[in-house]
Amino acid sequence: MTSNATVISVRDLVVGFGDVTVLDHATLDVFEGEILGFVGGSGAGKSVLMRAIIGLLPKRKGAIKVFGTDLATLGERERRLIEQRWGVLFQQGALFSSLTALQNVQFPMREYLDLSPRLLEEIALAKLEMVGLDADVRGKFPAELSGGMVKRVALARALALDPDIVFLDEPTSGLDPISAAEFDELIRTLQRTLGLSVFMVTHDLDSLHAVCDRIAVLSEGRVIAAGPIETMLASEHPWLRSYFRGDRGRQIHHQIQRQMRH
Amino acid sequence: MSFVSLIATAEGERLALAAAGAWTAERAAELERTVDETARRFADARDVDIDLAGIERLDTFGAWLIERLKRAFTMGGSTARIIGLSATDRALMEELQLVNRRPARRSAATSSIVLALHAIGRAIAEIGWSFVLLAQLLGALTAVSLRTIVHPARLRLTSVVHHLGRVGWHAVPIILLSTFLIGAILAQQGIFRFRTFGADIYVVDMITVLVLREVGVLIVCVMVAGRSGSAYTAEIGAMKMREEIDALRTMGLDPVEVLVLPRIAALVIAVPLLTFIGSMAALCGAGVVCWLYGGMAPEIFLERLREAIWLPTFEVGMIKAPFMALTIGLVACVEGFEVGGSAASLGLKTTASVVKSIVLVIALDGAFAMFFAGIGM
Numbered sequence: 001m002t003s004n005a006t007v008i009s010v011r012d013l014v015v016g017f018g019d020v021t022v023l024d025h026a027t028l029d030v031f032e033g034e035i036l037g038f039v040g041g042s043g044a045g046k047s048v049l050m051r052a053i054i055g056l057l058p059k060r061k062g063a064i065k066v067f068g069t070d071l072a073t074l075g076e077r078e079r080r081l082i083e084q085r086w087g088v089l090f091q092q093g094a095l096f097s098s099l100t101a102l103q104n105v106q107f108p109m110r111e112y113l114d115l116s117p118r119l120l121e122e123i124a125l126a127k128l129e130m131v132g133l134d135a136d137v138r139g140k141f142p143a144e145l146s147g148g149m150v151k152r153v154a155l156a157r158a159l160a161l162d163p164d165i166v167f168l169d170e171p172t173s174g175l176d177p178i179s180a181a182e183f184d185e186l187i188r189t190l191q192r193t194l195g196l197s198v199f200m201v202t203h204d205l206d207s208l209h210a211v212c213d214r215i216a217v218l219s220e221g222r223v224i225a226a227g228p229i230e231t232m233l234a235s236e237h238p239w240l241r242s243y244f245r246g247d248r249g250r251q252i253h254h255q256i257q258r259q260m261r262h
Numbered sequence: 263m264s265f266v267s268l269i270a271t272a273e274g275e276r277l278a279l280a281a282a283g284a285w286t287a288e289r290a291a292e293l294e295r296t297v298d299e300t301a302r303r304f305a306d307a308r309d310v311d312i313d314l315a316g317i318e319r320l321d322t323f324g325a326w327l328i329e330r331l332k333r334a335f336t337m338g339g340s341t342a343r344i345i346g347l348s349a350t351d352r353a354l355m356e357e358l359q360l361v362n363r364r365p366a367r368r369s370a371a372t373s374s375i376v377l378a379l380h381a382i383g384r385a386i387a388e389i390g391w392s393f394v395l396l397a398q399l400l401g402a403l404t405a406v407s408l409r410t411i412v413h414p415a416r417l418r419l420t421s422v423v424h425h426l427g428r429v430g431w432h433a434v435p436i437i438l439l440s441t442f443l444i445g446a447i448l449a450q451q452g453i454f455r456f457r458t459f460g461a462d463i464y465v466v467d468m469i470t471v472l473v474l475r476e477v478g479v480l481i482v483c484v485m486v487a488g489r490s491g492s493a494y495t496a497e498i499g500a501m502k503m504r505e506e507i508d509a510l511r512t513m514g515l516d517p518v519e520v521l522v523l524p525r526i527a528a529l530v531i532a533v534p535l536l537t538f539i540g541s542m543a544a545l546c547g548a549g550v551v552c553w554l555y556g557g558m559a560p561e562i563f564l565e566r567l568r569e570a571i572w573l574p575t576f577e578v579g580m581i582k583a584p585f586m587a588l589t590i591g592l593v594a595c596v597e598g599f600e601v602g603g604s605a606a607s608l609g610l611k612t613t614a615s616v617v618k619s620i621v622l623v624i625a626l627d628g629a630f631a632m633f634f635a636g637i638g639m
Binding site for chain 1: 286287288290291294321322323326327330350353354357358360361362602603604605606
């Protein structure tokens with residue numbers, strides 16, 4: 001259900017720290033209703049691009065447009081309104097350690113919406129159930145949750161305000177393959193039910209194959225390729241070849257060929 | 263802002279509800295009121311159709327309220343149907359049909375008296391428990407110290423020196439400043455009161471006893487507890503949060519030997535030295551005030567000082583210092599190990615560390631006062 005409207009457009013983005021230039025004229029589009037997988041070597045600057053888009057890092061040059069507006073031109077108030085339309089799942093979850101799971105999910109709603117206590121509780125519980133958690137986790141603190149549960153609560157919090165875009169920073173890292181596959185499935189389901197656009201930084205070849213509509217590849221500070229996984233597998237670029245057709249990539253390649261034959 | 267509405271058409275026991283507009287989070291409060299009011303007003307409708315064809319935008323908030331409306335009717339034994347659902351919203355509505363099915367467990371209400379008693383009981387148990395933990399760590403520390411004495415090579419000398427620099431050397435300026443001021447203030451107050459009955463000269467005796475026996479060591483301990491005890495708790499607590507202490511254990515290392523012994527050894531060495539420096543600074547402060555405010559020549563002050571200082575006076579202060587250092591170090595490390603997973607608990611334990619060590623140092627000072635009075639020092 002990929003349509004052509006662009007929700008995020010990054011043009012010639014330059015971001016650096018001190019003398020180091022991490023992103024060097026990177027250009028990328030995310031379309032409405034798609035799941036974009038964003039890959040690149042460790043330290044290539046995937047998280048940097050994500051953080052630059054959500055405004056946590058300053059840019060040196062270039063333009064970032066979200067929903068067609070350049071965030072740099074907006075005032076404080078308009079910016080807040082845009083920020084309410086996206087949710088972010090940080091790599092380590094970044095749950096507030098002094099709040100319970102339920103309070104973590106309620107936090108953004110409490111800040112931005114005017115809800116009755118009953119509705120606040122019902123909606124937060126509904127979100128927890130939607131990410132596949134039992135209502136029993138409601139009173140638990142992040143320190144008492146397993147790694148997979150932390151990710152799920154963090155996803156529920158990212159979805160708290162019913163955002164249009166969700167940023168996921170390595171959502172399946174640190175999860176076992178079965179939990180990772182379940183998480184991928186969950187992202188797929190939620191994306192369909194809520195009509196989200198998903199920007200997913202990942203290293204997980206299985207996720208790329210299973211859920212991503214398109215893949216963008218970052219290398220040497222630029223987005224060197226973007227397209228569906230078949231394009232990536234067919235590419236002759238040396239980095240893409242070793243990434244997608246290395247030992248681990250090869251298995252997925254075979255899997256896809258088998259599926260195509262059938 | 264776009265409009266929202268829920269229009270009801272009742273025909274006998276049949277009820278047709280037509281929802282329209284943007285049923286989204288921004289309008290949630292308004293929608294909730296409408297939904298609840300509708301459910302109440304038409305509570306006796308037996309057959310309900312909820313038509314969503316007019317809805318422009320639907321998110322989880324709106325969808326849940328529609329689900330709640332539907333459940334309000336079905337719970338009362340009526341039939342309720344959702345019609346006119348667009349393909350895109352169908353998945354969301356289906357998802358929400360599954361949630362909030364189990365009634366939330368409410369904790370049984372308890373009276374405030376029971377809660378108060380509960381809190382008191384817990385607090386007392388916690389105090390008792392903290393003494394048990396202190397004794398535990400003291401035992402572990404003693405065992406480790408004995409082992410280190412038998413095998414001196416096991417002592418982490420670099421670590422001890424590093425901590426000695428942080429808690430001792432770097433504390434010198436602030437200790438000098440604060441004890442100098444305390445000495446000056448005590449002298450000024452003493453001269454001001456003693457002058458009324460012509461006993462200015464005895465101010466020196468008072469200052470000497472006060473500073474050398476009590477004030478010097480206490481001020482130093484309060485400063486050290488606030489400056490270094492809190493740092494110890496925060497360091498060990500942060501290490502605990504990030505599983506660094508578990509990592510040490512798995513490598514076969516004893517956290518008490520690696521983390522606690524060097525820190526407490528540094529304190530036990532530093533606090534007596536700081537106490538000495540601090541006491542001297544306080545006497546200097548007193549001397550300066552006696553000279554400038556009390557009109558007592560420095561020679562006379564020194565002469566008086568020599569007569570007033572009795573070696574045991576000095577010894578009493580110095581003997582106490584290492585014990586107080588041990589107390590501060592033990593409390594700081596115990597609290598550090600007690601830090602849980604949250605940032606709030608780190609803050610809580612750091613506060614507890616400073617408060618408890620200061621209280622214990624004062625209590626210990628009282629015990630020493632009785633002890634020294636008993637043996638005639």
